[in-house]
Amino acid sequence: MSEIKIKAVVLDSFNYEENDKIITVYSKEFGKLSFIALGANKPSSKNNYSLNLFSVANFEIFKSRKAQSISKLKTGTLINDNFKITKSYNNYLFASIISSVILQEDLFYNKDPKWFDMLQEAIKNINDEINPFSNMVWFLFYSLKNFGGNWELKKCYRCSKPSKIYRKFDLNNFGLVCPNCIYENEDEQDFEFIKYLQRMDNNTFFTIQKFSINVSYEIIISKLILGYYLNELGIYSFPIKEILKKEVYNENTFWEYSHSVLTNSSI
Numbered sequence: 001m002s003e004i005k006i007k008a009v010v011l012d013s014f015n016y017e018e019n020d021k022i023i024t025v026y027s028k029e030f031g032k033l034s035f036i037a038l039g040a041n042k043p044s045s046k047n048n049y050s051l052n053l054f055s056v057a058n059f060e061i062f063k064s065r066k067a068q069s070i071s072k073l074k075t076g077t078l079i080n081d082n083f084k085i086t087k088s089y090n091n092y093l094f095a096s097i098i099s100s101v102i103l104q105e106d107l108f109y110n111k112d113p114k115w116f117d118m119l120q121e122a123i124k125n126i127n128d129e130i131n132p133f134s135n136m137v138w139f140l141f142y143s144l145k146n147f148g149g150n151w152e153l154k155k156c157y158r159c160s161k162p163s164k165i166y167r168k169f170d171l172n173n174f175g176l177v178c179p180n181c182i183y184e185n186e187d188e189q190d191f192e193f194i195k196y197l198q199r200m201d202n203n204t205f206f207t208i209q210k211f212s213i214n215v216s217y218e219i220i221i222s223k224l225i226l227g228y229y230l231n232e233l234g235i236y237s238f239p240i241k242e243i244l245k246k247e248v249y250n251e252n253t254f255w256e257y258s259h260s261v262l263t264n265s266s267i
Contacts, residue, residue: 003074004063006030009119010055011099015041023051023073024103025059028116032108035061035071050076054085054095054123082127094136095126096239097226101140104235105147118142118205125209134213137222140229142205147233150174153201156181166194171224171258174232189262193217216261223249223258 008025011032016022021040026032039045050057060074085091098119102108122139126132144150155162157175166176168189176197182188196217200208226244229235243249 002063002065004029004061006033006059006061007079007116008057008059009116009123010051010053010057011103013051013053021051022070026102026108026116026119027059027111028113029111030063030109031111032102033063033071035059035073037073037076040073047073047076049081050078052081052083054082054099054127056080056082056120056123080124080127082123084129085123085127088129088132091126091129091132093239093243094132095123097136097237097243098122098139100237100239101143101147101229101235104237108146112146115143115146121206131209131213133222134218137218137225138200138205138208140225141200141221144225144228147229147235149228149233151197151201151228152176153197165191168262169194169197171220174224174228187259187263190264193220193262197221219248220258220261223254 006025006027006029008027010023010025012024013021016036019039019041021037022034023037023040024032024034037045037047037051040047040051049055050059056079058077058079060076062072062074064071082095085095102119118139122135125135152175153169155176156166156178157170157173158177158181161178163176163178163180165179167179167182168177168186169175170177176194177186192214196214199211200221203211223244226240226249229237230240248254
């Protein structure tokens with residue numbers, strides 16, 4: 001094992017034997033990795049604060065040569081505890097959804113400094129109550145390609161041709177539909193919703209923060225993207241299943257609500 005320094009966000013922590021912990025982090029330098037923190041549960045441990053869930057810290061570790069093997073913690077220095085996340089159940093759920101999808105995927109054992117910056121910013125914004133719900137939605141949206149996912153927002157998904165205008169976004173097939181491909185019995189959607197999706201697609205996690213938020217659109221997009229992670233990408237996430245139990249996502253009313261919002265019609 002070689003001794004290295006990393007900056008990382010704590011994604012998971014569990015007790016190991018009597019006094020130790022196994023910590024999983026996403027680091028700027030190496031991506032996702034796990035290490036054992038010996039004596040972390042002792043009252044005298046100097047590393048305790050840096051090991052809490054969602055904390056951002058600098059760690060000195062003895063890194064295992066194999067990406068998925070356990071490394072060993074030497075010291076941890078707290079940068080930001082993000083402790084306020086735990087004071088709101090909803091915010092805790094939003095941050096837990098983000099951490100859960102990272103924990104599921106082996107691809108995150110590869111480093112991606114830009115993606116680390118996005119993760120760190122999302123957790124910070126949720127902690128600071130800066131559009132916490134939207135930050136979860138945006139994080140999942142801009143992580144789609146990391147998981148091999150794709151929403152077709154640059155051309156019609158039916159004819160594979162770009163168009164100056166689109167009539168709808170197909171909520172079941174996750175793609176835009178041009179005027180030539182709209183079916184006779186299909187309702188066209190409010191163009192503002194289509195522009196909203198295109199704006200997300202044409203920006204980044206950081207630049208989208210400056211635009212105004214349409215709560216109704218965000219609710220619809222969140223339902224679609226949460227279901228997409230579960231059903232299309234096969235990501236198992238208990239926090240996603242928990243949030244989908246909320247009344248706003250009730251299957252009996254959600255599609256009627258979506259139709260009303262997207263076509264400007266009454267339910």
